[in-house]
Amino acid sequence: MQPPLTPMPEATALELELLLARRRQLITMLVAEKNRLSGLVGPRRVARVVSSITRIIETLEKELKKLDDELKDKIEQSPLWRAKDELLRSVPGVGPGASQRTRLLGGSIMSARWGNSPTTGLRGDRLRGRLTQGRVAIQ
Numbered sequence: 001m002q003p004p005l006t007p008m009p010e011a012t013a014l015e016l017e018l019l020l021a022r023r024r025q026l027i028t029m030l031v032a033e034k035n036r037l038s039g040l041v042g043p044r045r046v047a048r049v050v051s052s053i054t055r056i057i058e059t060l061e062k063e064l065k066k067l068d069d070e071l072k073d074k075i076e077q078s079p080l081w082r083a084k085d086e087l088l089r090s091v092p093g094v095g096p097g098a099s100q101r102t103r104l105l106g107g108s109i110m111s112a113r114w115g116n117s118p119t120t121g122l123r124g125d126r127l128r129g130r131l132t133q134g135r136v137a138i139q
């Protein structure tokens with residue numbers, strides 16, 4: 001018995017998914033560099049190292065801006081994705097970043113992140129008396 005075939009995602013959806021994955025990678029690198037810069041205090045704050053980290057941060061921010069613009073353009077070019085975006089943004093508190101992630105990650109994952117439903121990562125661990133999901137305490 002063979003498992004059913006999983007259909008390949010539409011080319012545009014796949015491209016958007018990969019662009020969003022790259023965006024997450026850039027944000028991770030940006031946070032790491034900013035943390036590295038904030039850790040340079042006292043005698044560890046060498047001008048050459050600070051300037052190197054600052055240049056990397058500027059480059060990552062430029063690349064992130066380009067990627068955000070490209071994602072926005074791709075969404076606006078597709079009538080289907082544009083309609084989904086408008087619907088999501090009509091919800092109070094949902095901005096451009098959240099609407100991009102929700103569309104591309106899927107509703108169940110995002111609703112769990114927003115606290116609307118649990119995921120399989122929900123554990124019965126306690127963190128200072130609060131139920132936790134992974135490492136994050138559920139309020």
